[in-house]
Amino acid sequence: MTKTRDESALKKLALQARRHIVxxxxxxxxxxxxxxxxxxxxLVSIYFGEMNHKPDEPKWPDRDRFVLSxxxxxAGYYSVLALAGYFSCDILNTFRKLGSPMQGHPCMxxxxxxxxxxxxxxxxxxxxxxxxxxxxxxNKPYRxxxxxxxxxxxxGQVWExxxxxxxxxxxxxxxxxxxxxxxxxxYVSSVKGIxxxxxxxxxxxxxxxxVDGHSYPQLFAAYDEARVTKGKPTIIIAHxxxxxxxxxxxxxxDYHGKAPDEAGYKKAMAELV
Amino acid sequence: MADKIATRVAYGEAxxxxxxxxxxxxxxxxxxSKSTMTVTFAKKFPDRFFQMGIAESDMVxxxxxxxxxxxxxxxxxFAIFASRGWEQIRNVIARAxxxxxxxxxxxxxxxxxxxxxxxxxxxIAIFRVLPNMRVVVPADAPETKSCIEWLVQHTDGPVFxxxxxxxxxxxxPNGYAFQLGKALKxxxxxxxxxxxxxxxxxxxxxxxSALDAKGIQVRVLNMASIKPIDRDxxxxxxxxxxxxxxxxxHSIIGGLGGAxxxxxxxxxxxxxxxxxxxxxxxxxxxxxxxxxxxxxxAERICQCAEEILKAK
Numbered sequence: 001m002t003k004t005r006d007e008s009a010l011k012k013l014a015l016q017a018r019r020h021i022v023x024x025x026x027x028x029x030x031x032x033x034x035x036x037x038x039x040x041x042x043l044v045s046i047y048f049g050e051m052n053h054k055p056d057e058p059k060w061p062d063r064d065r066f067v068l069s070x071x072x073x074x075a076g077y078y079s080v081l082a083l084a085g086y087f088s089c090d091i092l093n094t095f096r097k098l099g100s101p102m103q104g105h106p107c108m109x110x111x112x113x114x115x116x117x118x119x120x121x122x123x124x125x126x127x128x129x130x131x132x133x134x135x136x137x138x139n140k141p142y143r144x145x146x147x148x149x150x151x152x153x154x155x156g157q158v159w160e161x162x163x164x165x166x167x168x169x170x171x172x173x174x175x176x177x178x179x180x181x182x183x184x185x186x187y188v189s190s191v192k193g194i195x196x197x198x199x200x201x202x203x204x205x206x207x208x209x210x211v212d213g214h215s216y217p218q219l220f221a222a223y224d225e226a227r228v229t230k231g232k233p234t235i236i237i238a239h240x241x242x243x244x245x246x247x248x249x250x251x252x253x254d255y256h257g258k259a260p261d262e263a264g265y266k267k268a269m270a271e272l273v
Numbered sequence: 274m275a276d277k278i279a280t281r282v283a284y285g286e287a288x289x290x291x292x293x294x295x296x297x298x299x300x301x302x303x304x305x306s307k308s309t310m311t312v313t314f315a316k317k318f319p320d321r322f323f324q325m326g327i328a329e330s331d332m333v334x335x336x337x338x339x340x341x342x343x344x345x346x347x348x349x350x351f352a353i354f355a356s357r358g359w360e361q362i363r364n365v366i367a368r369a370x371x372x373x374x375x376x377x378x379x380x381x382x383x384x385x386x387x388x389x390x391x392x393x394x395x396x397i398a399i400f401r402v403l404p405n406m407r408v409v410v411p412a413d414a415p416e417t418k419s420c421i422e423w424l425v426q427h428t429d430g431p432v433f434x435x436x437x438x439x440x441x442x443x444x445x446p447n448g449y450a451f452q453l454g455k456a457l458k459x460x461x462x463x464x465x466x467x468x469x470x471x472x473x474x475x476x477x478x479x480x481x482s483a484l485d486a487k488g489i490q491v492r493v494l495n496m497a498s499i500k501p502i503d504r505d506x507x508x509x510x511x512x513x514x515x516x517x518x519x520x521x522x523h524s525i526i527g528g529l530g531g532a533x534x535x536x537x538x539x540x541x542x543x544x545x546x547x548x549x550x551x552x553x554x555x556x557x558x559x560x561x562x563x564x565x566x567x568x569x570x571a572e573r574i575c576q577c578a579e580e581i582l583k584a585k
Contacts, residue, residue, distance in 0.1 A: 061342075061343070065341075065342075107368070107369075108341075108369050109368075109369060109370065115341065116337075116338070116341060116365070116369070117368050117369045118365075119364065120361075120364040123330075123334045123361055123364070123365055126331045126332075126334030126335050126337075126338065126361075127334050127335070127338040128338060129331075129335050129338060130334065130336060130337060130338020130339040130340070130341075130342070131338040131341060133323060133338070133339060134338070134339050134341075134342030134343065137299070137320065138342075138343075157330045157331055157334070160326075160330065163326065163328070164325060164326075164328070164335065168323075
């Protein structure tokens with residue numbers, strides 16, 4: 001599809017995505033609003049301004065791949081896939097309902113445009129490495145984007161995968177780490193600290209870029225830098241605010257996995273205009 | 274009689290041979306390529322072999338990524354260590370029904386001297402329970418080769434191929450071709466049936482000869498395909514004989530014996546005795562010593578058969 005990096009267009013898309021996120025989680029009665037809202041700019045920038053992909057040909061072999069390693073922000077993911085044209089926005093409100101393609105966590109067999117099923121943390125980077133190795137074997141130019149959470153790096157497999165990407169010099173892998181400082185049980189630093197993140201990834205052989213995860217210019221500059229960085233994988237540590245856009249959810253761990261009630265839904269929709 | 278060859282060695286040879294004809298085959302290993310024998314493929318196709326280091330969970334998910342991009346990955350390690358990636362195999366490979374072959378070696382107590390930590394006796398149970406997963410336990414080298422070729426030609430989701438460390442005699446007849454879901458009748462008889470897999474098949478045949486000497490006619494089925502299992506062959510054995518003895522180099526809980534019992538109980542209940550690893554961990558020792566100590570023997574199979582016949 002035609003890419004755009006026009007900020008006003010992208011802002012409108014992120015706003016639409018946020019409205020869908022709140023609505024589908026409210027109607028579904030469950031889901032993960034905090035992370036979905038917080039990653040809206042990341043998802044919109046990747047799908048509208050960065051990746052080569054064809055929503056009308058979802059299995060195009062040369063498409064860039066996207067792996068949502070933090071599969072619980074499925075509401076955010078589906079909203080952006082729908083806005084990109086992979087399926088109708090009408091089905092978003094079947095989220096988490098029996099028989100719906102909008103599963104609680106992504107399922108590649110049920111949802112058009114999903115390159116990899118996820119939901120169990122710590123695995124997306126390994127999968128992305130496999131896709132990147134396949135691209136190299138086939139001399140294909142496609143790149144692989146893996147979006148993971150901050151608490152997710154507490155999973156040891158992330159570091160196994162980090163070593164694999166660096167060992168194989170997978171410069172066609174671009175990981176994005178959504179650093180919102182919160183996980184289910186509270187602040188990441190109090191649950192089990194992950195700092196210093198930049199130094200850890202550098203020590204593992206990665207090129208590290210830190211950005212404001214709500215800033216389109218910073219995100220695009222980072223994707224561009226990742227693409228020209230050769231011989232090593234790149235990770236973009238994107239600082240975000242969990243729940244961004246809905247005042248009472250911002251920075252509140254409780255909204256990691258809680259649906260708004262009717263009053264909360266109305267308040268959120270009134271804010272998202 | 275043909276030379277005794279370990280199924281892992283046959284696997285390595287089959288993979289290297291098939292690699293020529295099928296360029297989409299790739300292999301991954303977790304620092305055990307000289308034991309799992311993926312080394313044979315690695316030497317021939319270095320660009321299509323991915324050494325993953327001692328990181329089994331990472332290995333199976335990397336294989337999944339390769340599979341989504343048109344590759345046919347064979348991921349190998351010892352069965353016990355790859356079991357560490359069970360949740361990865363469940364949530365990423367099986368749930369998405371990806372064509373990944375988990376060719377895992379060193380199954381059962383016949384691993385020997387390395388002891389309990391290396392002897393997988395639970396793997397059939399934990400992989401058999403996964404939706405979309407197929408489970409295959411070849412009994413000898415030719416069957417292993419035939420099975421690997423069959424799987425390359427029929428990629429319909431993931432499969433666990435269970436392979437052994439020790440050399441095994443050839444038990445399958447010349448010209449036999451593996452077919453998923455089909456048992457191979459190695460000996461016919463209507464007094465009692467022995468259903469075996471893997472390294473217990475030749476021992477089952479030994480037991481059948483001993484029973485035959487006592488005038489007992491034994492049916493022996495090689496049940497290489499544990500999932501899908503050959504229900505018809507099991508039901509026929511249940512109907513036509515006094516009972517079934519199962520024999521496997523795996524825990525008697527949840528493996529071949531469990532799978533056979535599930536079919537029999539729901540269709541034509543008959544006496545069943547399960548020969549295999551009791552609900553215990555193994556230990557160090559020579560493979561032959563361990564096989565005897567933990568009841569993986571022709572004597573034990575005969576004893577079970579005679580118990581069934583006596584109670585008739």
